[in-house]
Amino acid sequence: MIGQEIIDRFKALLGPKGVITDPDDVAPWLTDWRGRFHGNAVAILQPISAEEVAATITLAGELGVPLVPQGGNTSMVGGATPPPDGSALILSLRRMNRIRALSADDNLAVCEAGVILATLHDAADAAERRFPLSVGAKGSATIGGLISTNAGGTQVLRHGTMRALVEGLEAVLPDGSVFHGLDALKKDNRGYDIKQLLIGAEGTLGIITAASLRLVPAIAARAVGWVGVRSPADALALLRLAEARLGDSVEAFEIIADDGLGHVLSHIPGARCPIETRTPWHVLIEVDHADLSDPGPAERLEQALAEALEDGLAMDAAIAANEAQAAAFWRIRESLSEAERAQGPALQYDISVPIARMPAFMIDAAAAAERSFPGTTASSFGHLGDGNVHFHVRAPKGTVDGPAWIAAEGQVINAFVHDAVVAAGGSISAEHGIGEMKRAELGRLASPARLHALRAIKAALDPQGLMNPGKLIPRPDEG
Amino acid sequence: MIGQEIIDRFKALLGPKGVITDPDDVAPWLTDWRGRFHGNAVAILQPISAEEVAATITLAGELGVPLVPQGGNTSMVGGATPPPDGSALILSLRRMNRIRALSADDNLAVCEAGVILATLHDAADAAERRFPLSVGAKGSATIGGLISTNAGGTQVLRHGTMRALVEGLEAVLPDGSVFHGLDALKKDNRGYDIKQLLIGAEGTLGIITAASLRLVPAIAARAVGWVGVRSPADALALLRLAEARLGDSVEAFEIIADDGLGHVLSHIPGARCPIETRTPWHVLIEVDHADLSDPGPAERLEQALAEALEDGLAMDAAIAANEAQAAAFWRIRESLSEAERAQGPALQYDISVPIARMPAFMIDAAAAAERSFPGTTASSFGHLGDGNVHFHVRAPKGTVDGPAWIAAEGQVINAFVHDAVVAAGGSISAEHGIGEMKRAELGRLASPARLHALRAIKAALDPQGLMNPGKLIPRPDEG
Structure with a gap:
């Protein structure tokens, strides 16, 4: 456990508001939101600027105190829970919650790490733009956490993961130096891409304090379709057809097994199957246009689905007649996890x-x-x-x-x-990261080259091992 | 200079074809293609597989021999020239020139490092797809070199630099381990993105041996326009208008000062100004469609340019009436450097x-x-x-x-x-990299955080300093 003397040093640095020590206020942040990982910490540090983060990291380095960075604490893999022995402090970025700038002309928003995703969505909407990444936890998840885990979601097909949306970063490295990289440069070949290295690093190589994020045009018109198919192979063939006919305007393409749909129909009040026949598999497809030109997305989707029905790729299909129906289609997809839990x-x-x-x-x-x-x-x-x-x-x-x-x-x-x-040549973590939960499995399964690179880079940038200890990097006994 | 004993060790490893020592055969590769950087090396090593590259690197590590990787030797910054003292050997990837696989369905090509860019262009065309990155040196530049320098070009606006087109990598790290990352995964959050770290690393962190590259639909119809504008500010406003009206279909947007156009008209036989009036600045814009749907790119570009003329953003404008005219517009842009040199x-x-x-x-x-x-x-x-x-x-x-x-x-x-x-918050190297030419300036101008990160990562992955020595990483006396 960390003693009072150390807490006082951080209080002197960050002021009384900058350090939370009341156990009732600290408690909610010691457990992950799903209640699977439990830790201990005597205090939460809350700097309000990149400079304060730098000073915090420098002092932590002097004192040898590990820091566990936290945004909205919505990790799916125990990536933001402090160690159980109380040896670390929580570094919360939640007070750094300003949108520093938002330019519709430049399609760019500069957000501090603690900005909540839903807040950015609203700000972009108000400027007639869109930030095209969303996750279930958008009301709590913060920009810093979403970048540190390279978050995904249902809009990745068209716009990519967080990695593709970050145009610049401000971060504090473990040595306390500030990486000033917020200027959005589409072309920049000054050596290793530090920005890309920090994206998805789960706070183990430094603390992201702000980011320049790409906005895209607002959606002017959308069409949401539901398609019954025979198999995942037919669903993939349907995706290829949709890409060929509808190009970049395919915003989402989700597959659902019929038993999953069944669970939703059983457990979620008001849910009904969008098509008349129950088919072995289902596809939810969304097509978006940024303008109102003809033919619109519904007409183009209808054409593509007619072709799929004719080819025998689709067994049945429906296009939402209005926004309420489109929302109902999506609600089925979004209720799958809840329905499965009820099962x-x-x-x-x-x-x-x-x-x-x-x-x-x-x-x-x-x-x-x-x-x-x-x-x-x-x-x-x-x-x-x-x-x-x-x-x-x-x-x-x-x-x-x-x-x-x-x-x-x-x-x-x-x-x-x-x-x-x-x-199958795949990844044991597509969206959620490694955190504490998958660390040992990463150690067991990663190739020697990957393990060597992960450990060498970690040791080089964080030689004291103070940044989010116990996360991501397999221990020596883990492979 | 490296002695015969060492050469014999590499000959035993790679066979007689794997080591070039005839001075006449080595000489062309000791100088960069523009004749600005001159080096020495007694041999060129030419492995033919990732395993041979791994064995080469392992032996070089044992013997303490630095390696200078080379593809087409088309670096603009002395990035592939061996040191003058002959202390290093050249590691050529040119014999690894197979396209291992190309799938139109998956929009994916798996190329070895030594594949020449123009060869990939042809192979993609034959499959009715396109690899959307091109550079002047496409007849010599290799995939490995283009990835190692994160090459750009005139199609970046829509499709991004090499960084956005690499979906997977195979590489040998400086410790001789092989990073098997060719499987194209759109979502993969297993820690630090080793692939992104190697892209643009100029061969200083290991040797790229193959890559999975993204293909895009072939161009079904294109329109190329030439627009006279008053100023770069008006050119930018025109870009914003084009993006709003034409969206992702804007493939290129190039600006040319009138004096540059004048040099082309003076020095390049047959060149003529595409518009009737000479305006202070000029814009070349290309709009591409992957399908033949109406309205086509020419009609849509015409509409957007009519709006720009009406708004006073454009002073004059022309759309190429046919492919020959479109090529003539592009030839002006592509002749600018040559015309400037003649000047x-x-x-x-x-x-x-x-x-x-x-x-x-x-x-x-x-x-x-x-x-x-x-x-x-x-x-x-x-x-x-x-x-x-x-x-x-x-x-x-x-x-x-x-x-x-x-x-x-x-x-x-x-x-x-x-x-x-x-x-202005910019980068001293947008496209060409750092190499030897800009190393000292990078040292002088990079922030302490960037320099620290570059050096720490280099030392961690290449502790002996054998990978492309003298390139990219500023020396201790350089900032």
């Missing part, structure tokens, strides 16, 4: 494989899991267009004690699923 | 600043340079849409001995221009 305990995997291999993976890996773990049912849904699905293995019917089942079976099933992903 | 000696800078600041920079920096160096004339042209221009300072009229003028004035003018770029 019983499950192990959930956030994985990616090369898109061409995804249809076979979805079928084969599910069948293999069910064979290997009798009684379980496995299925997947998600961002087919990104080669990224959420793969779930549900406990045998009648399992009452979910945690006990996970404690008994979790590690073996994890290894089974991750091995299948690696065999 | 007399000049210092040339490849720089970027944030796009919104570019119009003022083009005017103010040119005026300041002319004031500070009486007799010189300064102007710029290039990729306005990317915030990247080629800024030239021409020797006073009548200067006969160009090299003497450059020897006398070069360093001071370099510093003057680079200081102006840094003051």
